[in-house]
Amino acid sequence: MNTVVLEAQGITKRYRETLALDQVDLKLEKGRIYGFIGKNGAGKTTFLRMITGLSFPTEGSLTLWGKGGEKGLQEQRKRIGSLIETPALYPYMTAYQNMEVQRLQRGIPDKSVIEKTLKMVGLADTGKKKVRNFSLGMRQRLGIAIALINTPEFLVLDEPINGLDPAGMVEIRNLIKELNKEYGMTILISSHLLEELHNTATDFIFIDSGRIIEELTYEELNEKCKQHIEIKVKDMEKAVMVMEEKLHTDNFKTLPDGTIQLFDHLDDIESVAVAFSEAQVLVVGLAVTGDTLEEYFISKVGGGSHD
């Protein structure tokens, strides 16, 4: 079974004097959530536009599910859902009508998919309100709903949480994770909200000046960022015993000030707290700390304006 969703080989895009993409080689595997990170003008959107057929490479080849060439790619793009830059919507129509246009053009026979998708993004009760009267966040949600209408196998999202309030961001993050888990959807997200991306993605792709400079899994990134759980305890001896016997780990460091740096269980901080509590070890501080994705990104590509 083909687990490679997208393969780019030596993709180069040149706009007259500007080199937007430079020999990009990339392989995206089924079922992963990829965070696509780079400064403004690094080439992220150019690459996403190429995947969706809005732009074509000057050199190199692109395959989707192993199929290349103009015809092959066009056919495979029916399996993709995308939101590139700002959502493309008909302002004089309601959310439902916008979705109906997309359902018709994609030839989806089941009308109930509209209600289902609108409910998924929290727009089920917008009724007869025209899109022109929608807030930025509502428009963004509708853009995501349009990308999801065909229950795509590969979802391409360019800045999907732009304009969303904090609650909206959490909702969309959970939705992305749920889609990935439930449907095994492969997701490629570009965002300048790096911490949000860190909470969502399983893999990270760093792009700078049109070149892929690094690809990391979540675990590799955490290792590079030296992410750890910092635990301050009163009884170090007992705490070490809890680590070894209850949490079954020796991947930690003890410091003279009564602090333990635990380098695993990063996505399960609750079980750490429970283990200490059950062993009646007094914990005076418990937090995930280390370099943030943002700090790591800046260390990779340098400061200045970035997204």
Place this chain on the structure above:
Amino acid sequence: MINLLKAEFYKLLHSRYFPGLCLAQLIYSTTMLRDSLPKTSNLFYATLWYLPFSYLIVVVFMVLYFANDYEERTLFLYITAGNKRSSVFLAKTITFVVACLFIMILPIVLQLMIGGWILKETVDPALIRQYIGILLMGQAATGMVGVCLANLFKKTGNLITAGMITFIAIVIALNGKAAQLLSAVIPIGHAFRIASETITETSGYYMGISAGWIVVMGILALIAFYRADLK
């Protein structure tokens, strides 16, 4: 392709501008009918007398139908769904031309029915049969001018300017000394020729001219569409 047509007609029928323009054309042409009745020999010719000046409605329709797609970047959704550019172009063109024909022809049908009832004048069906091909081809070619301008100029402001320039050019052409000659080569002028009973050549001649315009405008529009950055 069928799916794209369904989507385009859905958009059209759920817009406010389409019924609005149909109504505007009906009011405009009915007002003009009062003026053209004394100038022509029967009701059928009178309904066609001012048809060339309804091009203004085509201009407004063209702006509302095409510019929104370019400005809101909605065409990109068709492409990213795996449709060919040529299919998208064809679906939009067919929908626009059919809608243009509807906007232009519906008032004529209504005027012939209502006017005939009020004026107690029956229109000879042979007359309609004789000219229906020229009329439909002429209006379709006029719609294709709209398609071409829309794909060349894209944005609202540019489209209004281009549309108004062509409208003014038509008004000047059909009111000047060379009106008779120009009304033969401008498809929308064919209606004026029929109304003034100056059709001198065969129907095939006029339909051929309109077909030529459709092909040329279609090719120009397609090239522009292929080159367009759909964002």
